[in-house]
Amino acid sequence: MTVIFSLNLKKLILKFVFLWLILGAASFFITHKINYFKKRLWEIEAGWKNTEPVLKQRDSLSKRRQELGSFLVLLNEAFKRDIFWSEKLTALTHLVPDEAWLKAISFRKEGKEPSSMFLDILAAVGYSKRDEELLDKINNFIDGLKQDNNFFKDFNNLSLLEINKAKEGAEGNVMDFKLTLSLK
Numbered sequence: 001m002t003v004i005f006s007l008n009l010k011k012l013i014l015k016f017v018f019l020w021l022i023l024g025a026a027s028f029f030i031t032h033k034i035n036y037f038k039k040r041l042w043e044i045e046a047g048w049k050n051t052e053p054v055l056k057q058r059d060s061l062s063k064r065r066q067e068l069g070s071f072l073v074l075l076n077e078a079f080k081r082d083i084f085w086s087e088k089l090t091a092l093t094h095l096v097p098d099e100a101w102l103k104a105i106s107f108r109k110e111g112k113e114p115s116s117m118f119l120d121i122l123a124a125v126g127y128s129k130r131d132e133e134l135l136d137k138i139n140n141f142i143d144g145l146k147q148d149n150n151f152f153k154d155f156n157n158l159s160l161l162e163i164n165k166a167k168e169g170a171e172g173n174v175m176d177f178k179l180t181l182s183l184k
Contacts, residue, residue, distance in 0.1 A: 077117060078107050081183065083154045091151040092121075095144040097137045100125040103176070117183040119155070124166060126174030131165070134175045138163065142179065155181040 079085070089105075096102060104122040125137045142160065146152055158181050167174040 074107050074109055077109070078119075078183070081154070083183075088151060088154070091148055092145075095141060095148060095151070096123070097125070097141050097144075099127050100137055100141060108180075119181045119183060120161075121179040121181070122176065123179070124174055124176045126167070128173060131173060131175070134173060135163075138175070138177050145179075145181075154184055156184050157182045 092102070092105075100123060102121065102123050104120075106120045106122075108118045108120055110116045110118070123141075125134050125141075128134050128137075138160070142158060146158055152158070158179060161178040161180050163175060163177040165173060166176040
């Protein structure tokens with residue numbers, strides 16, 4: 001009985017050692033694979049962090065390209081018309097009253113019809129203590145634009161879109177205003 005018991009014990013110990021070796025080898029293999037995948041994941045994340053600014057820049061450039069493309073289409077449509085823009089801009093600068101200045105001139109299109117093209121003028125008038133004087137200068141500028149047949153002949157309508165008191169100070173008040181002219 002002792003021989004059988006010792007034989008079974010030896011088999012059991014051998015099985016235990018064999019199982020321990022197999023589990024150790026499997027554990028070593030799995031740990032090695034986990035470390036490999038961690039390293040690979042770290043490399044991918046580092047690569048992603050390097051490409052993230054490039055992707056943001058690419059998206060920004062793509063958006064800017066679309067904006068410029070639509071702007072060029074708008075300019076192309078404005079310049080297709082038989083309008084001498086140099087004459088318009090020269091007349092516009094001569095019609096600006098004293099103590100007023102142009103801040104921006106831009107094209108805008110609303111809808112698909114050719115008549116939905118607009119010229120927007122952002123301007124300012126200033127350095128008067130009384131708002132009435134500033135409003136008179138704006139009205140004189142609008143009247144001057146409408147009465148100048150050479151300037152106004154290519155436009156259907158002129159509208160005052162907005163007017164804001166931009167600055168109030170010791171040297172006088174300043175008002176910003178925006179005009180829009182619809183192109184024929």
